[in-house]
Amino acid sequence: MILHRNIAIAITGLFIFASTPALADVVAVIGTGRMGSALGLRFAETGHTVIYGSRNPNSEKAAAVVARTGNGARVDTSANAIAEADIVALVLLWRATEDLIKSNVDNLDGKIIFDVTNAPIRAIQPDRENAVDTSAGQLIQEWAPKSKVVKAFNTVGYHILENPAHAGGPVTVPLVGNDLPAMEKVAELVQAMGFETMILGGIEQAHVLEGMALLYFAPYAQGRFDEAFEYYFRKGTAPTGVNSSRVRGADTE
Numbered sequence: 430m431i432l433h434r435n436i437a438i439a440i441t442g443l444f445i446f447a448s449t450p451a452l453a454d455v456v457a458v459i460g461t462g463r464m465g466s467a468l469g470l471r472f473a474e475t476g477h478t479v480i481y482g483s484r485n486p487n488s489e490k491a492a493a494v495v496a497r498t499g500n501g502a503r504v505d506t507s508a509n510a511i512a513e514a515d516i517v518a519l520v521l522l523w524r525a526t527e528d529l530i531k532s533n534v535d536n537l538d539g540k541i542i543f544d545v546t547n548a549p550i551r552a553i554q555p556d557r558e559n560a561v562d563t564s565a566g567q568l569i570q571e572w573a574p575k576s577k578v579v580k581a582f583n584t585v586g587y588h589i590l591e592n593p594a595h596a597g598g599p600v601t602v603p604l605v606g607n608d609l610p611a612m613e614k615v616a617e618l619v620q621a622m623g624f625e626t627m628i629l630g631g632i633e634q635a636h637v638l639e640g641m642a643l644l645y646f647a648p649y650a651q652g653r654f655d656e657a658f659e660y661y662f663r664k665g666t667a668p669t670g671v672n673s674s675r676v677r678g679a680d681t682e
């Protein structure tokens with residue numbers, strides 16, 4: 430009997446081992462809104478330990494987000510979540526981001542910052558534009574110089590993050606940042622969630638990605654809900670006849 434129980438425990442242990450990613454991380458997900466709760470759900474589903482960081486960790490809203498996430502997720506202050514985490518995902522509103530980074534900069538040292546933020550100026554709807562000249566990603570890297578900022582998912586809606594199948598085909602997530610190993614690590618995390626990835630280049634390219642997000646938001650900002658568009662990056666082989674000599678035309682510097 431005891432032998433049988435031990436075998437059952439061993440098999441259960443094997444199963445848990447097999448279904449847990451080789452490199453499970455503790456991820457602080459800062460922000461419990463639409464995108465934060467979607468990202469926390471996906472991190473938890475893919476085997477990572479999620480600690481939400483919230484202004485109101487004792488609120489009913491935070492409790493509901495934790496309950497929906499399951500898989501051992503919890504919520505704390507943002508400072509505590511960041512201190513405990515291996516990876517910090519920024520999924521909060523842009524106006525709160527500078528203060529969050531600057532007041533936790535020591536605990537961000539050496540960590541990957543998984544940056545999902547966009548920085549639109551809401552006050553000037555419907556003509557939305559970025560609230561910053563460079564990009565949110567670049568500023569975050571400046572404010573946390575010893576962290577490895579990787580921009581990811583800022584062009585993907587929360588509904589697609591929760592269920593990539595709703596896109597009707599593969600979705601490629603562009604990744605930009607200054608640290609290649611950090612981008613490769615983020616690529617693994619994102620691929621585990623059912624997306625393809627493409628590493629594009631340095632964090633300065635966040636400017637372009639954040640511009641893409643503004644384009645995505647534009648119809649919503651203009652109240653044109655009946656004709657809002659969805660778009661996805663979907664990588665594939667270049668069409669026949671397109672090669673490097675034809676891409677590098679006269680307009681390419």
Ligand SMILES: NC(=O)c1ccc[n+]([C@@H]2O[C@H](COP(=O)([O-])OP(=O)(O)OC[C@H]3O[C@@H](n4cnc5c(N)ncnc54)[C@H](OP(=O)(O)O)[C@@H]3O)[C@@H](O)[C@H]2O)c1
Nearest residue numbers: 460461462463464483484520521522525546547583586587
């Ligand atoms: N929605 C999308 O589909 C989508 C897609 C791509 C990128 N993003 C980006 O993801 C970020 C979050 O977007 P969201 O749509 O999830 O927004 P949201 O639903 O409004 O949630 C934003 C969260 O930010 C946190 N927060 C921290 N400080 C705040 C403050 N001073 N004022 C208000 N909220 C504060 C709040 O969490 P606590 O109450 O727990 O503190 C809040 O739930 C933004 O930077 C956005 O551009 C969103």
